[in-house]
Amino acid sequence: MPTERAAEPASALAGLAVLLVVLAIHLVLARRAVRDLARDDVRARNASKQTWFIVIVLAAIVGPIAWFQVGREDLR
Helix, strand or coil: CCCCCCCCHHHHHHHHHHHHHHHHHHHHHHHHHHHHHCCCCEEECCCCHHHHHHHHHHCCCHHHHHHHHHHEEECC
């Protein structure tokens, strides 16, 4: 009967590093998008601001990018 081996520490560290980089990118983008969403001179185009907040926070990197590409309408 074959036994399972534990993952090598180097590959586990590499996976953790990738996860931390993706998390850091998401946090920076989400923070910028939420601050932009809270501005009074910006209007949400396709949905309410509350809905966009949920999308920005929960949809990892795609949510903030979607806000800047299709969700915001500048009133200036």
